[in-house]
Amino acid sequence: MSKILIRGANVLGGEPQDVLIDGETIAAVGTGLSADGARVIEAAGQVLLPGLVDLHTHLREPGREDSETVLTGTKAAAVGGYTAVHAMANTFPVADTAGVVEQVWRLGRESGYCDVQPVGAVTVGLEGRQLAELGAMHDSAAGVRVFSDDGKCVDDAVIMRRALEYVKAFDGVVAQHAQEPRLTEGAQMNEGVVSAELGLGGWPAVAEESIIARDVLLAAHVGSRVHICHLSTAGSVELVRWAKSKGWDVTAEVTPHHLLLTDELVRSYNPVYKVNPPLRTEADVLALREALADGTIDCVATDHAPHPHEDKDCEWGAAAMGMVGLETALSVVQHTMVDSGLLDWAGVADRMSFRPAHIGRLEGHGRPIAAGEPANLTLVDSAYRGVVDPAGFASRSRNTPYEGRELPGRVTHTFLRGRTTVVDGILA
Amino acid sequence: MKRHLISAADLTRDDAVLILDTAEEMARVADRPIKKLPTLRGRTVVNLFFEDSTRTRISFEAAAKRLSADVINFSAKGSSVSKGESLKDTALTLEAMGADAVVIRHHDSGAPHRLATSGWIGGSVVNAGDGTHEHPTQALLDAFTMRRRLGEGVGSDLSGRRITVVGDILHSRVARSNVHLLTTLGAEVTLVAPPTLVPIGVQQWPCEVSYDLDAVLAKSDAVMMLRVQRERMNAAFFPTEREYARRYGLDGERMARMPEHAIVMHPGPMNRGMEITAEVADSPRCTAVEQVTNGVSIRMAVLYLLLGGNEPALTAGTGTSTRTEESK
Numbered sequence: 001m002s003k004i005l006i007r008g009a010n011v012l013g014g015e016p017q018d019v020l021i022d023g024e025t026i027a028a029v030g031t032g033l034s035a036d037g038a039r040v041i042e043a044a045g046q047v048l049l050p051g052l053v054d055l056h057t058h059l060r061e062p063g064r065e066d067s068e069t070v071l072t073g074t075k076a077a078a079v080g081g082y083t084a085v086h087a088m089a090n091t092f093p094v095a096d097t098a099g100v101v102e103q104v105w106r107l108g109r110e111s112g113y114c115d116v117q118p119v120g121a122v123t124v125g126l127e128g129r130q131l132a133e134l135g136a137m138h139d140s141a142a143g144v145r146v147f148s149d150d151g152k153c154v155d156d157a158v159i160m161r162r163a164l165e166y167v168k169a170f171d172g173v174v175a176q177h178a179q180e181p182r183l184t185e186g187a188q189m190n191e192g193v194v195s196a197e198l199g200l201g202g203w204p205a206v207a208e209e210s211i212i213a214r215d216v217l218l219a220a221h222v223g224s225r226v227h228i229c230h231l232s233t234a235g236s237v238e239l240v241r242w243a244k245s246k247g248w249d250v251t252a253e254v255t256p257h258h259l260l261l262t263d264e265l266v267r268s269y270n271p272v273y274k275v276n277p278p279l280r281t282e283a284d285v286l287a288l289r290e291a292l293a294d295g296t297i298d299c300v301a302t303d304h305a306p307h308p309h310e311d312k313d314c315e316w317g318a319a320a321m322g323m324v325g326l327e328t329a330l331s332v333v334q335h336t337m338v339d340s341g342l343l344d345w346a347g348v349a350d351r352m353s354f355r356p357a358h359i360g361r362l363e364g365h366g367r368p369i370a371a372g373e374p375a376n377l378t379l380v381d382s383a384y385r386g387v388v389d390p391a392g393f394a395s396r397s398r399n400t401p402y403e404g405r406e407l408p409g410r411v412t413h414t415f416l417r418g419r420t421t422v423v424d425g426i427l428a
Numbered sequence: 429m430k431r432h433l434i435s436a437a438d439l440t441r442d443d444a445v446l447i448l449d450t451a452e453e454m455a456r457v458a459d460r461p462i463k464k465l466p467t468l469r470g471r472t473v474v475n476l477f478f479e480d481s482t483r484t485r486i487s488f489e490a491a492a493k494r495l496s497a498d499v500i501n502f503s504a505k506g507s508s509v510s511k512g513e514s515l516k517d518t519a520l521t522l523e524a525m526g527a528d529a530v531v532i533r534h535h536d537s538g539a540p541h542r543l544a545t546s547g548w549i550g551g552s553v554v555n556a557g558d559g560t561h562e563h564p565t566q567a568l569l570d571a572f573t574m575r576r577r578l579g580e581g582v583g584s585d586l587s588g589r590r591i592t593v594v595g596d597i598l599h600s601r602v603a604r605s606n607v608h609l610l611t612t613l614g615a616e617v618t619l620v621a622p623p624t625l626v627p628i629g630v631q632q633w634p635c636e637v638s639y640d641l642d643a644v645l646a647k648s649d650a651v652m653m654l655r656v657q658r659e660r661m662n663a664a665f666f667p668t669e670r671e672y673a674r675r676y677g678l679d680g681e682r683m684a685r686m687p688e689h690a691i692v693m694h695p696g697p698m699n700r701g702m703e704i705t706a707e708v709a710d711s712p713r714c715t716a717v718e719q720v721t722n723g724v725s726i727r728m729a730v731l732y733l734l735l736g737g738n739e740p741a742l743t744a745g746t747g748t749s750t751r752t753e754e755s756k
Contacts, residue, residue: 188537196629199537199561199604204628268545269538313546315515317536317559 003038009048013345024417051083051376056301063092068306070107076395078421081378081411089121096121096132098140105142148175164224183207205233216243225249232277234287253301256332271319306397331407375418436608450729468497491727519548537561567605587614595654
């Protein structure tokens with residue numbers, strides 16, 4: 001493999017430096033590095049980040065290749081600056097056996113655009129009754145460390161307790177989709193002022209918060225770690241903050257859309273805003289931003305959820321829940337966190353690469369930008385401003401809530417172990 | 429007025445009064461031996477009903493036919509919809525057939541809004557009840573009934589009138605539309621229900637909320653009883669039917685505590701013995717049957733105003749002259 005010299009980039013938003021990539025690793029970081037024999041990428045004014053890591057991606061393959069495949073999903077990831085994604089288990093068939101997780105893992109290796117780390121289901125068929133073979137999935141070639149029934153909540157307290165205990169044997173983590181099912185029967189949107197007016201079934205904050213409260217207590221009781229998916233309410237933030245203050249091993253993620261959008265948008269009845277957990281209020285959005293800034297929320301995870309056009313081109317009640325997010329995540333984070341002064345670029349590197357890689361115990365990702373480290377990198381033109389046009393997405397689906405919205409920042413280059421997967425904003 | 433009628437909140441006071449006044453004119457047609465106007469001749473009105481509703485559908489059908497429109501009834505049962513056709517494809521089909529107005533009843537809140545704003549059809553959309561959201565023509569016919577029975581004349585609104593709406597507010601599209609419309613018309617609205625049947629977020633609504641029916645009866649000009657579906661009981665909204673009827677049902681004793689001029693309303697269909705006793709339902713103070721009659725006039729007025737433009741509804745001059753007589 002050839003050498004690449006990234007010249008004059010603001011490493012983690014700091015002073016301009018040169019970064020020399022040799023083969024799959026970073027050979028040197030410094031100023032005035034020799035370009036001898038290297039392809040040069042002029043990066044003055046751009047921000048160099050470690051390759052982004054997503055803890056929460058729906059790649060839909062196997063089973064729903066009409067909305068996304070591992071190939072199209074990893075292309076979208078590369079465009080968004082990601083070098084590794086965790087593929088959620090709610091596929092058809094469900095990723096609840098070593099066979100399915102190995103298939104997804106292998107498809108990821110073949111795609112070549114970013115690393116795919118499969119997430120294993122906690123229970124057979126995501127049905128919440130019987131533990132899936134967690135050990136077999138861990139021991140498989142896929143090496144699963146993160147387990148989740150995402151899309152469904154592990155609502156049975158005993159099953160959740162057992163899962164938390166069981167994965168300790170191989171340093172696994174259960175990522176909980178916190179949604180009390182009885183409190184959310186027929187729920188369509190956040191329960192509050194807007195749902196009352198629109199006559200849409202309410203999704204109370206307490207349905208999320210009560211599960212989080214239970215699970216942090218369970219994790220503490222059995223001495224395991226628990227990860228909370230897509231926090232969406234101010235109350236959830238308080239609970240995670242409290243659990244962390246006790247020294248319990250609790251981590252949490254927030255999606256880009258919960259950092260920006262509110263339930264006021266549902267007044268349009270446009271199903272592009274229909275998502276699980278639902279868009280909440282302005283107060284929730286502000287609490288989530290603050291919690292991400294102070295570290296109460298460990299990381300940003302996209303919950304990239306592709307759906308075919310017809311599943312959104314319909315009435316609200318008939319529409320699928322979810323939004324694509326890989327290709328817009330960094331822009332939304334820049335807009336909500338960096339440009340607002342809440343987080344610097346080093347903070348972005350921490351919340352979008354270092355910490356998610358650590359939670360997933362993912363090797364070779366989320367590493368410092370230093371000599372000898374794997375060359376997984378993302379170069380960002382933070383001065384760029386552009387209007388989101390889903391027609392240009394690499395994802396097979398177009399269900400973005402940001403169509404027509406101006407957002408800052410653009411990934412110009414993504415490097416996966418020294419190889420460029422994105423060059424000048426275009427898939428290599 | 430706008431091109432569609434989706435929410436009672438879309439109506440200004442003047443829009444609403446215009447509809448009520450136009451409905452008064454339409455009501456006169458019903459008293460004629462030939463109950464028909466040529467106004468919408470050659471126009472096509474589609475009744476697109478995804479939910480069973482005999483009374484609302486036939487009311488719209490009668491209204492459109494009295495205006496000489498061609499009426500197509502499309503119900504989800506036994507149609508392409510039951511074969512899995514999407515709302516979009518159904519709408520495109522109706523558009524291709526040249527529907528000038530689509531009257532839609534749908535089980536999903538927001539479906540009429542979606543139909544009107546998605547670009548699937550070009551005609552007017554009239555919301556005939558969507559999920560637990562709104563039912564604007566019901567609110568209009570309720571307001572029309574109140575204005576008549578409480579002795580307010582043509583051109584007037586319901587300023588200062590006190591209206592009490594009792595029952596399952598949480599799931600009621602009738603309640604939501606009435607809160608919007610009645611407050612627009614100047615009335616003071618009080619909602620009465622057990623706390624389980626009041627939506628979270630109701631404090632932002634322009635009305636009062638009470639859990640005590642007896643406390644508000646004496647100061648009500650009209651008491652509107654909403655249908656309470658028996659299946660709510662299974663979802664623990666209230667313990668038993670009998671307890672509901674005792675605390676929130678309207679019986680003769682309670683009716684006697686209402687002011688002498690006050691009326692009892694019900695959008696139907698009634699659960700006799702549940703929210704209303706037979707004694708009240710059959711009393712002359714109960715306007716349930718009259719509301720059905722008024723519904724046709726209101727729907728004629730709405731279709732006429734949405735489709736007929738600014739020409740007089742009745743034969744040249746009649747409309748204006750009637751109005752002049754009225755204002756004397």
